[in-house]
Amino acid sequence: MANAATRSPETTRAGLVTAYRKLIVRRTAIVAGLAALCVVALVLDMVTGSSGLGWTAVLQALFDPGLMAANDVFIVRELRLPHALMALLVGAALSLAGTEMQTLLDNPLSSPFTLGVSSAASFGAALAIVLGITLPGIGQDWMVSINAFVFAFGSLLLLQLLTRLRDAGTGTVILFGIALVFAFNALVTFIQSISSQTELQQLVFWTMGSLSRGTWPHVGILALILCLVVPFSLYAASSLTALRLGEDRARSLGVNVTRLRFASLLRVSLLAATSVAFVGIIGFVGLVGPHIARMLVGEDHRFLLPASVLSGAALMSLASALSKALVPGVVLPVGIVTSLVGVPLFLFLIFRRPGRV
Amino acid sequence: MDALAIRELSTGYRRRPVIESLTLPDLPAGAVHALLGPNAAGKSTLLRALAGLLPAHGSIMLAGEELVHMPLAERARRVTYMPQTLPGGVALTVLETVIGALRAAHAEAAPGSTGDAVGRAVETLAQVGIEHLAMEGLARLSGGQRQLVSLAQALVRRPRLLLLDEPISALDLKYQQQVMQLVQRLAREQGMTVLVVLHDLQIAAQWSDRVVVLAQGRLAACGEPAEALTPELLAEVYHVDARIEHCSHGRVQVMVDGLASSDGVASI
Numbered sequence: 001m002a003n004a005a006t007r008s009p010e011t012t013r014a015g016l017v018t019a020y021r022k023l024i025v026r027r028t029a030i031v032a033g034l035a036a037l038c039v040v041a042l043v044l045d046m047v048t049g050s051s052g053l054g055w056t057a058v059l060q061a062l063f064d065p066g067l068m069a070a071n072d073v074f075i076v077r078e079l080r081l082p083h084a085l086m087a088l089l090v091g092a093a094l095s096l097a098g099t100e101m102q103t104l105l106d107n108p109l110s111s112p113f114t115l116g117v118s119s120a121a122s123f124g125a126a127l128a129i130v131l132g133i134t135l136p137g138i139g140q141d142w143m144v145s146i147n148a149f150v151f152a153f154g155s156l157l158l159l160q161l162l163t164r165l166r167d168a169g170t171g172t173v174i175l176f177g178i179a180l181v182f183a184f185n186a187l188v189t190f191i192q193s194i195s196s197q198t199e200l201q202q203l204v205f206w207t208m209g210s211l212s213r214g215t216w217p218h219v220g221i222l223a224l225i226l227c228l229v230v231p232f233s234l235y236a237a238s239s240l241t242a243l244r245l246g247e248d249r250a251r252s253l254g255v256n257v258t259r260l261r262f263a264s265l266l267r268v269s270l271l272a273a274t275s276v277a278f279v280g281i282i283g284f285v286g287l288v289g290p291h292i293a294r295m296l297v298g299e300d301h302r303f304l305l306p307a308s309v310l311s312g313a314a315l316m317s318l319a320s321a322l323s324k325a326l327v328p329g330v331v332l333p334v335g336i337v338t339s340l341v342g343v344p345l346f347l348f349l350i351f352r353r354p355g356r357v
Numbered sequence: 358m359d360a361l362a363i364r365e366l367s368t369g370y371r372r373r374p375v376i377e378s379l380t381l382p383d384l385p386a387g388a389v390h391a392l393l394g395p396n397a398a399g400k401s402t403l404l405r406a407l408a409g410l411l412p413a414h415g416s417i418m419l420a421g422e423e424l425v426h427m428p429l430a431e432r433a434r435r436v437t438y439m440p441q442t443l444p445g446g447v448a449l450t451v452l453e454t455v456i457g458a459l460r461a462a463h464a465e466a467a468p469g470s471t472g473d474a475v476g477r478a479v480e481t482l483a484q485v486g487i488e489h490l491a492m493e494g495l496a497r498l499s500g501g502q503r504q505l506v507s508l509a510q511a512l513v514r515r516p517r518l519l520l521l522d523e524p525i526s527a528l529d530l531k532y533q534q535q536v537m538q539l540v541q542r543l544a545r546e547q548g549m550t551v552l553v554v555l556h557d558l559q560i561a562a563q564w565s566d567r568v569v570v571l572a573q574g575r576l577a578a579c580g581e582p583a584e585a586l587t588p589e590l591l592a593e594v595y596h597v598d599a600r601i602e603h604c605s606h607g608r609v610q611v612m613v614d615g616l617a618s619s620d621g622v623a624s625i
Binding site: 013016017019020021023238239241242244245246248249250251252253254255256294295298299300 | 405409410429430431432433434436437438440442443444448449450452453456458461462475476479480482483488491492494510
C-alpha cells in the first residue's frame with residue numbers, strides 16, 4: 001500500500017529485517033565503543049596528577065612495585081586508583097539512575113537529584129557535621145556518609161509512600177519531590193545558621209562534591225551495589241521501553257507499571273544515595289549522561305541502559321582527569337569539570353544529530 | 358461461541374463512576390462492533406475497563422474466560438488496547454516500536470526467535486501499509502502516521518479481543534477506508550472480536566457488523582447499523598435532526614440536517 005515510487009530496496013521485507021539487524025549491530029558497536037572510551041578515560045585519569053607520575057611509573061606501581069619509592073606506590077595504589085575507579089562508578093551509577101528517572105517521570109529534565117535526594121543527603125551530612133547526630137554505633141569516619149545515605153534513601157522511600165497513598169501520577173511525584181527539596185533546603189539553612197565557621201566550611205566543602213573522599217571500601221560498596229542493580233535494570237529494559245510510549249499502552253501490553261515504578265525508584269534511590277554519600281553532590285552527569293546515550297543509541301532500553309552506564313562513567317572519568325590537569329597542582333571540584341566537559345559534548349551531539357534515532 | 362459477554366459491568370475513576378451495571382448483548386467473534394455515543398458517554402472508559410486499565414465490577418467473559426479478575430499480563434495475551442495517542446518525542450524507530458510491543462508483552466516467545474519477532478513486525482507494518490516508514494523515527498512522523506504505527510503495535514500481537522479507541526481520527530479518507538477494511542478482514546480471518554470507538558457514523562455504518570450506542574454510561578441501542586441507527590436515536594443521543602437513507606449501493610447513509618429542534622446552541 002506504500003507509494004511504489006518511494007520504495008527503495010531497503011523497504012522490501014527482507015531488506016527491512018536486514019536493516020534492523022544492521023541497526024542492532026550499530027548500537028552494539030556504539031556500546032562497545034563507549035566501553036573502550038571508559039578504558040581510555042580510566043588510563044588518562046590514572047596518569048594525571050600533581051605528583052607527576054607518568055604512565056610507566058603508574059604501570060610499575062601497579063604491577064611491579066618492589067623497586068619504587070613507597071610514597072609513589074601509595075599515591076598510585078591508594079589515591080589515584082581508588083579515585084579513578086570511584087569516578088567511573090559514580091558516573092555509571094548517577095547516569096543509570098538518571099536514565100531510569102527520566103523514563104519513569106517521562107521528563108527529560110529529571111536527574112537522580114530531581115526529587116530531593118541531594119537536599120536530603122545535605123541535611124543528613126549537616127546533622128553529622130554540625131550537630132554530631134547519627135545512628136548509634138557509627139564511627140567518626142563513616143558518620144557523614146551514613147547520614148547522607150540514610151536521608152537520601154529515606155527521602156525517596158517517603159516519596160514512594162506518599163505516591164502510593166495518593167495513587168499519584170508522574171506530575172504529582174515531581175511536585176512531592178519539589179516539596180521535599182524546599183523542606184530539606186530550609187532545614188539545611190537552619191543548621192547552617194547555628195553552625196560555627198569551621199563547621200560551615202566543612203559543610204560547604206561536602207556539598208561541592210569531591211572524588212578525593214573515595215576510599216577502597218567506598219569503591220567496593222558502590223561496585224557491589226552497581227553489580228546488584230544493573231542486572232535488574234536490564235531485566236526491566238523492555239518494560240521501561242514500553243513505558244516511554246505511555247502508561248496506558250505499557251499496562252495494556254501487560255507491564256505492571258506500579259511494580260515497575262516501585263522497583264525502579266528503589267534502584268535509583270540506592271544508586272543516587274550511595275553515590276552522594278561517598279562523594280557529595282555531583283549533579284550534571286545524571287542529567288547529561290542519559291541524554292548523550294539516548295542521542296547515540298535511541299530509546300530501546302536494552303541499549304540505552306548500558307550506554308547510559310558507560311557514557312556517565314566515561315564523562316565522569318574524563319572530568320576527573322581534567323580536574324587534575326586544568327590548573328597545575330590544584331584539584332578542582334569535579335562537579336564543575338563535569339559541566340565543563342559535558343556541556344560542549346552535549347551541544348555538539350545536539351547540533352550534529354537533530355532528531356535522529 | 359467465542360463471544361464477548363459483558364454483564365452488570367460498573368467502572369470509572371476514583372470517586373467518579375462512569376458506567377454502572379452495564380449489560381450488553383453478546384458480541385460475537387469474527388465481527389467488528391462500533392462503539393458510538395456523544396462525548397463523555399463512557400466509550401473510552403468502557404474500552405479501558407475491558408483492557409484492565411480501570412478497576413471494574415461485574416463480569417467480562419471472553420470465549421468463556423472471566424477477564425475481570427485475570428492478572429494484567431494474562432489478560433494482555435488475549436486483549437489488545439490501542440489508546441487514542443502515541444507520543445511523538447520518543448527516540449525509537451517505527452519497527453522498534455512494533456517489536457517493542459512483542460517484547461514488553463513477552464509474546465515474542467510465541468513466534469520463536471527474535472528474528473521471527475522482527476519478521477512478524479515487518480509483516481504487520483506491511484498489512485497496515487507503512488512498511489516504507491519502518492526505519493523512520495517516531496519523532497519524524499505526522500499524527501496520522503503515528504496512529505497507523507499505534508494500530509500496527511496493537512495488531513502485531515494477534516489478540517482475541519481488539520480494542521481500538523478512535524483509530525482513524527487523524528487519518529485521511531484513503532487511510533480511513535484502508536484501516537477499517539483491514540480491521541474487518543482480520544476480524545473475519547483471525548476470528549477476533551473488534552470493538553472500535555468511532556465518531557463518524559458513516560464509517561460505522563459502512564464497516565461495522567454491529568453498533569453499540571452508549572449515552573451517559575448506559576446502553577442506548579445495540580444492533581446492526583441499519584436497524585439500530587434511527588432518527589429518533591440520533592435525536593435522543595446526539596441531539597441532532599438526522600435522516601437515515603439508503604444509497605444506490607444499498608448502504609445506510611446518515612444525513613444530519615442540524616441540531617434537534619428542541620436543542621439550541623446554548624445547550625451545547
